[in-house]
Amino acid sequence: MTKHDLEKLIEIRGKDIYQFCYHLTGSREDADDLYQETLYKAFEKIQKIEDSEDSSLINERNYCLGIATRLYKNIIRKKIRRKEESLDDEQFDFNSNLSSDFCTEKKVEEKELYALLRKSIHELPIKQRQVVYLFYFADMSLKDIGNCLRIPEGTVKSRLNTAKGSLKIKLEEKGYE
Amino acid sequence: MSKEDEMIQEALKIDINASDELNRKIIENVGKKKSNVYILRVAAIAASFFAVVLGTGIIANAATDNGIIEYVKGVIDNRFYVFGNGCNTETSFVEMDGQNVQQVDFKDDQVVFYNPIEDGETEYSLYLKVKGDGTDDFILLSASVDEGASTEELYYTIKGCFWYTLKSQEFQDADKKAQIIAGLREAAGNADIDAIKNALNDLADEYEGNRRVFFFNFPAEIYNTNERAIVYEDITDLPLGDSAIIVNTVNDEKTFIFEITVTENENLIDYNSGNLYSDEYYQELTDKNLPIYDLR
Numbered sequence: 038m039t040k041h042d043l044e045k046l047i048e049i050r051g052k053d054i055y056q057f058c059y060h061l062t063g064s065r066e067d068a069d070d071l072y073q074e075t076l077y078k079a080f081e082k083i084q085k086i087e088d089s090e091d092s093s094l095i096n097e098r099n100y101c102l103g104i105a106t107r108l109y110k111n112i113i114r115k116k117i118r119r120k121e122e123s124l125d126d127e128q129f130d131f132n133s134n135l136s137s138d139f140c141t142e143k144k145v146e147e148k149e150l151y152a153l154l155r156k157s158i159h160e161l162p163i164k165q166r167q168v169v170y171l172f173y174f175a176d177m178s179l180k181d182i183g184n185c186l187r188i189p190e191g192t193v194k195s196r197l198n199t200a201k202g203s204l205k206i207k208l209e210e211k212g213y214e
Numbered sequence: 215m216s217k218e219d220e221m222i223q224e225a226l227k228i229d230i231n232a233s234d235e236l237n238r239k240i241i242e243n244v245g246k247k248k249s250n251v252y253i254l255r256v257a258a259i260a261a262s263f264f265a266v267v268l269g270t271g272i273i274a275n276a277a278t279d280n281g282i283i284e285y286v287k288g289v290i291d292n293r294f295y296v297f298g299n300g301c302n303t304e305t306s307f308v309e310m311d312g313q314n315v316q317q318v319d320f321k322d323d324q325v326v327f328y329n330p331i332e333d334g335e336t337e338y339s340l341y342l343k344v345k346g347d348g349t350d351d352f353i354l355l356s357a358s359v360d361e362g363a364s365t366e367e368l369y370y371t372i373k374g375c376f377w378y379t380l381k382s383q384e385f386q387d388a389d390k391k392a393q394i395i396a397g398l399r400e401a402a403g404n405a406d407i408d409a410i411k412n413a414l415n416d417l418a419d420e421y422e423g424n425r426r427v428f429f430f431n432f433p434a435e436i437y438n439t440n441e442r443a444i445v446y447e448d449i450t451d452l453p454l455g456d457s458a459i460i461v462n463t464v465n466d467e468k469t470f471i472f473e474i475t476v477t478e479n480e481n482l483i484d485y486n487s488g489n490l491y492s493d494e495y496y497q498e499l500t501d502k503n504l505p506i507y508d509l510r
Contacts, residue, residue, distance in 0.1 A: 043244055047237050055232040065230075072232055073240055080244045154225035164335060164358075173219070174226040189356030191375035192337055196358055198371075201218065 042086040043076065050098040053175070057102050060170050061109045063159055071112070075105040102175055103185035106167050113163060150213060157207040158200075165200035168193055334361040338372055338410070342397040344390050353394070355379050365409045373413035380421065395422050 038046075054075060059068040079101045086097060158169055171182045179197070183190040340355040357375030359368055380394070395418045402414035 040241060040244065044241055047232075047241070051237060052231045056228055056230055059228065059230055060226065069232065069236055073236065076240050077244060150221070151225035154222060158222070158226070162335070169222070170226070173223045188337075189339065189354050189379070191354075191356035191379045192358045194357075195371050195375045196335075199358070199360060201222075204222070205218070 038080050038083045038085060042083070043080055045086060046079070046094060046097055046101075047076070049092065049094050050101070053098055054101045054105065057170060057174060058105055058109075060159075060174060061105065061166070067112075071105055071109055074108050075101055078104045078108065099175065099177060099181060099185060102171060102177075106171075106186060110163065150208075153208065153211060153213075154204065157204050160207075161200050161203060165196050165203070168196045169200050172197055335359070336361055340376065340398075340401055340414075342394055342401075344393045344397075353380065368407070368409040369413045372410055373417050376413070377417055377421075380417070391421070 055068060055072045058071040058075065059065065062068045062071055079097070082104070083097060083100060086094065158166060161169065167186060168182060171177045171185060172179070177185065179190050179193045182193045186193070335358050337356060337358045342353045342355065344353065355376040356379065357371050359371045363371070398414050398418035398421070402411045402418065405411040405414060
């Protein structure tokens, strides 16, 4: 990949990749690091971004998300080895980033629900969390997620369903139907 | 997409981006960064066993005429053997004939059929070998289940997830289908956990009988919430948009009546509403002259 390709990737898909890193890590600082490492790695691995009519760079984006998930797993492993604090204990601003200035009561409730959902997702085991982000955030198919994480499609499906089941229970415990 | 799905999707929409400074720094520094040297850990490739995945099927140079079952049995020897012909694999992508294909190395150090993996999760895998003309296909059926899962959860997860992959294979050829069914039964015969044995046997029966079984919202709804486990038959020969009432036994205690609509979506049937069976309700539907498929 050339520097020009990288600029293009950042311009078109940088936001997606960064947001994915943020979801995975739960903090801006860690997201910055993961995003940077992901792009460095993508620069090494992706040979060339082809000029074509399809300028969505969706494949390149998905490839980067795969890199990010693997890098993040390594980070966690290192952290566990170093017996550092669990990632789950890190501060994640679950209430941030909902873009509304004026909130009606319904909006407030919705905002709270979404914040709780984000928090609950972040508390899922990493394997389930990855699948949830790739499916719901990155809008990838189960097959693509399987390729991305290098796991069988059936495993993706069961992880996703287990995650959904856990989320449902958590929400119900908090009084949501 | 269900309401729950939409909710999760909405919750994950955040408005955040890398700073311009960070992006600038990355572009400036890229290439200067000393490349990490990645030593590819080459999985020990068991005997001459080597497979290449192409799409969802796996084309393999089958090393043994006796099949993978015998091979795996030999390798795992002292390990806890659960069922059938599976083994742990490591995958990588390689270029072959101009295509990016997935290479699967069958590792001989972790050849287990159910494979405990981190985070309290166990992955169950079954490789089914299907002999073809010239090349053999391997179908990898897989599911992951949390440790400590109930018997019911294990049964439904194995059955549902295995089926999910199996149905996407679209093996319509009678000979191949027969091989798949035989493989499932053989695997069931080797299983030493009843839930797995039953799941595989039931799956084989249903596949054999052309009973294309689907689960609505499989499998989370089954064991977590309001018993909405629904098994229904494929009626895709109905015209698109047509509706029908399905009456089906879910388990020994429950029977559901539900309305379905044939859609274009994956050639599956869309679920509209479900009700616990009652004679009165059944009669009500009958009186309305709705098409009823009683699968009991």
